[in-house]
Structure formats: C-alpha cells, structure tokens
Amino acid sequence: MFRLLIDTLFPPRCVGCGSYLLAGEDYICLQCISDLPRTLYYLQPESNPMIDRFAGIFPFERATSWLYYIHGNITSHIIHTFKYHRQPQLARRIGALMAEEMTMNGYFYDIDYIMPVPQHWTRRMHRGYNQTEYLADGISEVTDLPVLDNLYAARRHRSQTAFSLAERRANPTGSFSVHHPDQLSDSHILVIDDVCTTGATLIEACTALHTAAPTARLSILTLASTI
Numbered sequence: 001m002f003r004l005l006i007d008t009l010f011p012p013r014c015v016g017c018g019s020y021l022l023a024g025e026d027y028i029c030l031q032c033i034s035d036l037p038r039t040l041y042y043l044q045p046e047s048n049p050m051i052d053r054f055a056g057i058f059p060f061e062r063a064t065s066w067l068y069y070i071h072g073n074i075t076s077h078i079i080h081t082f083k084y085h086r087q088p089q090l091a092r093r094i095g096a097l098m099a100e101e102m103t104m105n106g107y108f109y110d111i112d113y114i115m116p117v118p119q120h121w122t123r124r125m126h127r128g129y130n131q132t133e134y135l136a137d138g139i140s141e142v143t144d145l146p147v148l149d150n151l152y153a154a155r156r157h158r159s160q161t162a163f164s165l166a167e168r169r170a171n172p173t174g175s176f177s178v179h180h181p182d183q184l185s186d187s188h189i190l191v192i193d194d195v196c197t198t199g200a201t202l203i204e205a206c207t208a209l210h211t212a213a214p215t216a217r218l219s220i221l222t223l224a225s226t227i
C-alpha cells in the first residue's frame with residue numbers, strides 16, 4: 001500500500017533513459033535493456049579480453065563480463081546508482097537480467113556456488129551494503145545456485161588506481177582470506193564482481209581461493225569491464 005502511494009506520487013523512472021516505467025518494467029525499461037552495451041565475450045569462451053587479464057596468473061575455467069564499462073555510458077550510470085545512491089535492489093535486478101542472458105548461453109553449466117568479492121568491513125560500514133552481494137543474489141534468484149561467503153576481505157585493499165599493475169601483480173595476496181576452505185574442495189566456484197578494470201582485485205580474490213582450496217575450480221563473471 002505504501003509502495004503504491006509512493007509510486008503514484010513519484011512514478012518510477014528508468015535508470016537508463018529517465019522515462020516513466022511501464023507495468024512489468026522494473027528499474028530499467030525494455031528499450032534500455034535491449035540497448036545495453038554487451039561485450040558478447042561469452043561467445044568467445046576460448047579467448048576474450050577477460051581471459052587475457054588472468055591467463056597464466058591463476059588457474060581458471062571461464063572468464064567473461066556482460067557489459068562494457070566506459071566513463072559516462074549507461075553501464076557506468078547504473079553502477080554508480082546502485083553503488084553510491086543507496087539502490088542495492090537495482091544491483092539485484094541487473095544481476096538477474098545478466099543471469100537470464102548467461103543462462104541461455106550455458107554459462108552456469110557445472111557451477112556449484114556463487115561467490116561475490118567481499119568488501120572490507122570499513123567500506124561496507126560506510127556504504128551500508130556490498131553491491132556485489134546484491135548482484136550475486138540476483139544471479140542466484142535466476143539460477144538457484146547458492147551464494148557462499150567464505151571469502152572475506154582481511155585488510156582494506158587500496159584503491160585500484162593507487163598502484164601500478166606491476167606493483168599489484170608483484171604482491172597479489174594478503175587482501176583476502178578464506179573461511180572453511182574444506183567446504184570448497186572439488187567444487188566449481190563462480191566468482192562475481194561488479195566492474196573489472198585491471199583485474200587486480202579479482203586476481204587477489206582468486207589467488208586467495210586457489211591457495212586455500214587448490215582442488216576448487218574457479219570461473220569469473222563480472223557485470224562490466226573496461227575495454
């Protein structure tokens with residue numbers, strides 16, 4: 001009832017184009033969904049720019065990213081909105097949309113668990129939520145795959161831009177730790193993050209997982225990546 005009143009007074013608008021949403025549309029209109037800048041990397045399962053970021057650094061099975069992230073494009077606007085404007089449910093909605101498309105292409109075949117990259121508690125306390133957990137929840141809603149939280153941020157990782165890629169690659173571990181790694185043995189884990197730029201955060205997270213649970217197989221899916 002309260003939601004109905006709010007929607008009547010302030011009709012929801014599309015996060016992409018700002019037009020009023022129609023019945024059945026949720027956060028984003030059908031036109032903007034169809035116009036999202038898809039990478040289609042999942043059509044290149046042997047070699048794509050996401051695979052290239054991690055090849056030779058740690059063992060993994062699949063790596064892809066759904067959308068291109070370019071400063072000022074719709075992807076950057078969506079991510080900025082769910083990250084900084086207290087709209088975590090938008091992340092859940094976008095995660096579900098991504099999963100619907102990836103499911104059609106078989107990306108979740110053989111995956112046992114979804115694991116969002118965690119935030120350090122100080123950042124989480126500041127923002128109140130971790131948007132990547134909401135992305136993971138949206139994926140879980142579509143795929144029925146369980147979300148695990150064994151990975152945690154042991155110390156605050158420094159801003160992605162503060163250090164060179166060479167510096168970060170030289171010292172990739174230490175930011176993440178793994179709880180109960182025995183639970184992960186022999187499973188296939190899909191590691192989720194919102195944006196992949198250099199890949200440094202995912203390298204740290206996946207290296208920690210691989211070190212703690214060497215028999216676990218890893219795959220990577222991010223909502224977006226830079227070109």
Ligand SMILES: [Zn+2]
Pocket residue numbers: 014015016017018019028029030031032033
């Ligand atoms: Zn729109």
